[in-house]
Amino acid sequence: xxxxxxxxxxxxxxxxxxxxxxxxxxxxxxxxxxxxxxxxxxxxxxxxxxxxxxxxxxxxxxxxxxxxxxxxxxxxxxxxxxxxxxxxxxxxxxxxxxxxxxxxxxxxxxxxxxxxxxxxxxxxxxxxxxxxxxxxxxxxxxxxxxxxxxxxxxxxxxxxxxxxxxxxxxxxxxxxxxxxxxxxxxxxxxxxxxxxxxxxxxxxxxxxxxxxxxxxxxxxxxxxxxxxxxxxxxxxxxxxxxxxxxxxxxxxxxxxxxxxxxxxxxxxxxxxxxxxxxxxxxxxxxxxxxxxxxxxxxxxxxxxxxxxxxxxxxxxxxxxxxxxxxxxxxxxxxxxxxxxxxxxxxxxxxxxxxxxxxxxxxxxxxx
Numbered sequence: 349x350x351x352x353x354x355x356x357x358x359x360x361x362x363x364x365x366x367x368x369x370x371x372x373x374x375x376x377x378x379x380x381x382x383x384x385x386x387x388x389x390x391x392x393x394x395x396x397x398x399x400x401x402x403x404x405x406x407x408x409x410x411x412x413x414x415x416x417x418x419x420x421x422x423x424x425x426x427x428x429x430x431x432x433x434x435x436x437x438x439x440x441x442x443x444x445x446x447x448x449x450x451x452x453x454x455x456x457x458x459x460x461x462x463x464x465x466x467x468x469x470x471x472x473x474x475x476x477x478x479x480x481x482x483x484x485x486x487x488x489x490x491x492x493x494x495x496x497x498x499x500x501x502x503x504x505x506x507x508x509x510x511x512x513x514x515x516x517x518x519x520x521x522x523x524x525x526x527x528x529x530x531x532x533x534x535x536x537x538x539x540x541x542x543x544x545x546x547x548x549x550x551x552x553x554x555x556x557x558x559x560x561x562x563x564x565x566x567x568x569x570x571x572x573x574x575x576x577x578x579x580x581x582x583x584x585x586x587x588x589x590x591x592x593x594x595x596x597x598x599x600x601x602x603x604x605x606x607x608x609x610x611x612x613x614x615x616x617x618x619x620x621x622x623x624x625x626x627x628x629x630x631x632x633x634x635x636x637x638x639x640x641x642x643x644x645x646x647x648x649x650x651x652x653x654x655x656x657x658x659x660x661x662x663x664x665x666x667x668x669x670x671x672x673x674x675x676x677x678x679x680x681x682x683x684x685x686x687x688x689x690x691x692x693x694x695x696x697x698x699x700x701x702x703x704x705x706x707x708x709x710x711x712x713x714x715x
Contacts, residue, residue, distance in 0.1 A: 377715045378669045379437065382677055383410030383423055383707035391423045391435060392704055393713070394683065401701050402440040406433045411456025412504070412709045416486055417464040419715050424469065426707070428453040428525035432469065432489055437715065446489035448482060451475060453525060456709075457504045460486055461546070462511040468546065470502040470516070477501055477522025477533065481514075481544070495549025499540045500533065503565040508573060513552060514544045515575045515598075519563040521582075534585045539564045541577060541598060555604040557596060561586045564596075566621070571628040573600040574648050576607075578621035578635045594621040595635045595644075597651050607635075607646050609653035616640040622663040622708050627688045629671035636676070638663040638708075643676055645691055655691035659684060664710030677706040 381393035390405035391413055408431045410423035419437040430453060434444040448454055451474050458469040467484040471494075479497030484490060499518025506515055520539035522532045531537070541564055543552040557564065557579070566578040575598040591614050595607035617637035626633045631648040638661045645655045657676070664677030667688065674686045681704035685697040 379713045379715070380666075380675055380677070380683060380710060381413050381421060381713055382664055382710045383413055383426075384681075384704050385409065385707075386705045391421065391433075392701065392706075393421070393437070394699060394701060399699060401704070403704065404435045404440050404442060406431070406442065406445075408433075409707070411707060412458065413711050414458060414460060415711065415713045416460060421711075421713065422458060422460075422467065424456050424458045425454045427455040427472075428474075428523070429456075430454055432458075432467075432484070434489065437713065444489045446484065446491070449491070452480070452482070455501070455503055457502075459505050459507060459514070462507060466492075468505060468514065470497065470505055472501055472522075474524055479518055481505070481516070481549075495544070496551075498542045498544070498551050498554070500538065501563075504567050506567060506569045507546070508543070508569055508575075509571060512546055514546050515567055515569055516542050516544060517564040517567050517577060518542060519565045519580075521563055531582065531585075534582060537561065537563070537582065537585075539579075541567070541575065541604060555598055557604065557606075559586075559592050562592060562594075566624050568624045568626040568633065570626045570631075570633075570648060572648075574598070574626070574633075576624050576626055576633040576635070576646075576648075577604070578624040580621060581619035583619045591615045592619075594619070594637070595624070595633075595646065597633070597646075597648070605651060607633075607651050607653070609644065609646070613642075613644060613653060613656065616642060617644075623665050623710075625665040625667055625674065627667040627671055627674060630688045632674075632688060632691075634665050634674050636662050636665050638679070643674075645674075657684075657686060657691065657693065663708040664706050666710045666712045669712050669714040675710060675712060677710045679705045679707075681705060 378396040389409040392403040411426040469482040477500040479502035483493040501519040501521040520537040541555040561582040591611040593606040617640035661678040681701040683699040
């Protein structure tokens, strides 16, 4: 089911996608790619036009997958894994693997520098939960440096339009591999959105939410510099039972503000937003909730709800290469495509990949 709440945007700004300096001229092939698996873990991708699928098994569960120069893709281990793996898009071969340092764990997220030469990988120290950004060479995964994430439990990070500043969500949670998802600092957790100079590793700014038990974990950055956040609540540690918004937006020069939607929408997400994506051309942000079986869409300009799409266990979301669509994925190997302006589904583009269980995050790559 699809609902479009507003049909037009007054004065909408059309912004062209930011193309990385290392990106070659596209051939027209578009791939939808994600970590996947329930027992045999790895990553998989689907070529949009043909539907051809390649699955690559890595032996560890991944989380986010990002594009690298040379038509390669990087998969980052889900917390509390320690492995990185690079696959070649054409052959499907694993071409590089690496582990993070001892006493560190990966938390599933990384981003590549605008020149394509470095990887910035979110890491956490097992001993105290302190966050770090490990810096690796993109060509061979050799670790060359690090700097602080200025928080506990770092998660997703992305470059801002200036190609130097990074936005990073510190979820605030200290966990250890030995104790699973048990939160060791629930009373003192502090989640932050930070801005870091990627050249110097210095802190440029900090934003917080009023709800102290809302962990900011996932984010997306628009071409205009808007940062949209998706949060997850530690409901058991909260002192009230109020419905809490699970999305926020940080616009340039403004403080972090909650996205606006009816309480019934936020309540339906059951305290868990799993992923976020932005379509800069149509000025729309999408936030998914697998617990709520829903993807909700918001106006970047107004910060209010403009539509939603119901889809069982939906979590992966991304904008298509041409910025005309949102693509959604779920744990049953299903893919759906929505028109980014009307938010209507294009049912003829539905795909189901046999023996594939998409993980939480979906990416679109164009070669």
